[in-house]
Amino acid sequence: MINSIRTDIESLLAQIQRNANDFIKAYFFDNKEVIEVQLSFEKKFTFDRVKSKMWEDGREAHRQSEICIKLAVKIKEGENWKDISRPHSFLN
Known part of the structure; x- marks a missing residue:
């Protein structure tokens, strides 16, 4: 069951990553591969865990230290x- 949860989370993250990259590319960089x-x-x-x-x-603090x-x-x-170091700051 835990492996299934991990796989589901990794699949969700991959989907979010694809959507984010497609959005950034389309709306900020004229569909060019500039940022990932x-x-x-x-x-x-x-x-x-x-x-x-x-x-x-x-x-909450325990969860945040145990899952990343x-x-x-x-x-x-x-x-x-x-x-890019400090990607959160870069994206702001």
Whole structure:
């Protein structure tokens, strides 16, 4: 069951990533490959994490430390892609 949840979350993130990249490309860069947003599920569900009752009220900080979705942004410079440090600030 946990593997199924992980797979569902990874599929959802892939869909969000595709939609975000398509939107950015279409509305900001004349359909050119200039920027790429990447989402990855870094800290995943494990049986022990679920068993720790992380979803109970008042455990938000615990959940945030135990599960992590990472945002990365790359911009194209010539033929190469460059990683952007602090992607949240870059996208603002």
